[in-house]
Amino acid sequence: MVHRRTVRKRTVALWAIFILVVLGVTAQLLFTNKVKYALAKNVPPHLNLEYGSLSTNILLGSITLEDISLDHNAQLFNLQARQIKVSGLGYWALLTKGDISVSDFSLNEPVMVLQKTKTDSTKTPSNGSKKSDSTRIAIGNFSINNGQLEVVENPSDxxxxxxxxxxxxxxxxxxxxxxxxxxxxxxxxxxxxHTQKLYYDMGPYEFLQLDALQFTPEESHITNFVLQSKYSRDELSKKLRVEHDHYDLAINAMSLKQFQFGFETEEPQLHIQEITLQEPHFQVYRDKLLPDDTSHKKLYNQALRDLPLDLQVDTIAIQKGTLSYEERLELDVDPNSLRFTELTATINNLHSKKEGKVQVNAEAQLMGDGFLSLDWSFDPQSKSNDFLASGTLSDFKTESINPFLKTNLRAEVSGDVNQMYFTISGNEVKSTGEMKMNYDEFEFVVLKKDRLGVNKLLTAVVNIFARKNSDTDPEGYRYGYFDVERNTDKSFFNYLWINLKAGLLDTVTGKGKKKTD
Known part of the structure; x- marks a missing residue:
């Protein structure tokens, strides 16, 4: 009796297992076929989807496609991927409401090629269905693993x-x-x-690249950032119709803290708490033999104000930077550079739509010798583009700048600048300023046209008006005052330079006395 009951139980259990297996296999086959049908019917007609194999697991709610190829009929993009895997599919939400809920969606080893275009072909045709308008999609985690992306203007570019x-x-x-x-x-x-080896074509003349990017909203790091001209100096000059600077910028490391991006208004909003640039090296070369670019150059107030986004960067810090500038003025004369080394700077409250002034504080060694500081502030919301700049130069042996002066001004200077102070206040079209300087044995030498000798006549004339020592006041300072009109087809730094040049001229050759109220 007991034996019969045992046999009966075993028989029932076996039948139950058999039925469950049959139901499971049937459900698995139905699920697989349903997925294949959905892929065949629901992929938009302007897309071509092919895959090597498809596997599913109804118990885990997973779908895996291998060796995927997805193409746009107009060749706007192509996607090749080793694997696409979806897991944790929520059946209840799908069956009762038509909503899609998955715990994980992973794209493994994808290679995406996008074609950038300005034509209407970017608009994908509608399939005439409005059902997707009420669809709710929830993905617990989406990931791309070991992917590649390439963007081209058209397939041949x-x-x-x-x-x-x-x-x-x-x-x-x-x-x-x-x-x-x-x-x-x-x-x-x-x-x-996380990415490696990013390259971006910035236009006809420059490109940007970096070796590695590790990005999170809290803190991000960039390694070996480079912005360079695509061509050598001579090659670039041959391609240009008007002046355009040749750039070579390399930054060993960059970091960003608290990155926030969104669309709370019609304009995009970007807020970064802090950007740090470590050891940036920036070389700028200009071929002055080319025709001038006479287009209007915006001052930084307007340039920021006109940005098509709401930008706010609380702090930008530059550490141990170098900056050099060269101009070619004559075909057979190799230019020498104006150099700023040991450059440190802080830019606070950089913004495009907010309130308050942008504050810039910078320090550097001029030509590896004198200590130079610059404090500069401006309000992006000032429609007259007002700015205020002040600075100092101390312990500067002027002979160190002679290679630059020789090639750019056919002149040399001797003597020491013990201390110089300047203040410049200006707007879009004009500026005023004052300078005071303590110097010793200051003397100009004007060179001949071939720069191989001294033009004694012009040198004598110049030094008749120049005061050799700054002995005007009891503290040994001479004072200068100046008014400057801006050339609006030149940059802000040209504006700053012509102010300083006017100040130096009036300080050294003028009355040299301090104005009294």
Whole structure:
């Protein structure tokens, strides 16, 4: 009797297992076929999807595609991926409401090529269905692993953007009819991006690249940032119709803290708490043999005010930088550089739409010798583009700047600047300022046209008006005052330079006395 009951129980159990297996296999087959049908019917007609294999697991709610190829009919993009995997599919939400909910969505080893275009072909045709308007999509975590991205103007053009080894993850993605009305049509949680070897074509003359990027909203790091001209100096000059600077900027390391981006208004908003540039090296070369670029140059007030985004950077810090500038004025004369070394600077409250002044404080060694400081402030909301600049130069042996003066002004200078102070107040079109300087044995030498000898006549004439020593007041200072009109087709730094030049001229050759109220 007991034996029969045992046999009966075993038989029932075996039948139960058999039925469950049959039901499981049937459900698995139905689920797989349903996924294949959905891929075949729901992929938009302007897209071509191919894949090598498809596997599913109904118990885990997972779908895996291998060897994927996705193409746009108009060749606007192409995606090749080793694997796409979806897991944790929520059946109840899908069956009862038509909502899509998954715990993980991963794209493994994708290679994406996008074609940048300005034509209407970027608009994807509508399939005439409004069902997706009420669809809700929730993804617990989306990730791209070891991806590549390339952007081209058209299939035959060179690369405009290239990113290698993309590893990206973002959590808590939600899309619904409410979020669809926003500029960014979904909400998201934490995100993180790691890439290698980014290249960006900035236009006909410059490119940008970096070796590595580690990005999170809290803190980000960039390694070996480079912004350079695409061509050598001579090659660039041959391609230009008007002046355009040749750039070579290299930054060993950059860091960003508290990065926030959004669309709370019609304009995009970007807020960064702090940017640090470590050991930037910037070389600028200008070929003055080319025709001048006579277009209007915006001062920084207007340049920031006209930005198409709400920008706010609380602090930018520059550490141990170098800056050099060269001009070619004559075909057979090699230029010498004006150099600023040991450059440190802080820029506070850089903004485009907020309130308050941008404050710049910088210090450097001029030509590796004298100590130079500059304090500069301006309000981006000032329609007259007002600014205030002040600075000092101390312990400067003027002979160190002679290589630059020789090639640029056919002149040399001797003597020591013990201390110089200047203040400049200006706007879009004019400025005024004052300078005081303590110097010794200051003397000008005007060179011949071939720079191989001294033009004694002009040298004598210049030094008749120049005061050799600054002995006007009891403290040994001479004073200068100046008014300058801006050339609006020149940059702010040209504006700053002509103010300083006017101040030096009046200080050394003028009355040299301090004005009394």
């Amino acid at each position: 060179s690369t405009q953007l290239s990113i290698q080894d993309i590893n990206f993850s973002v959590s808590d993605i939600h899309f619904d009819p409410e979020t669809a009305q926003n500029k960014i049509p979904f909400t998201y949680g934490n995100y993180e991006l």
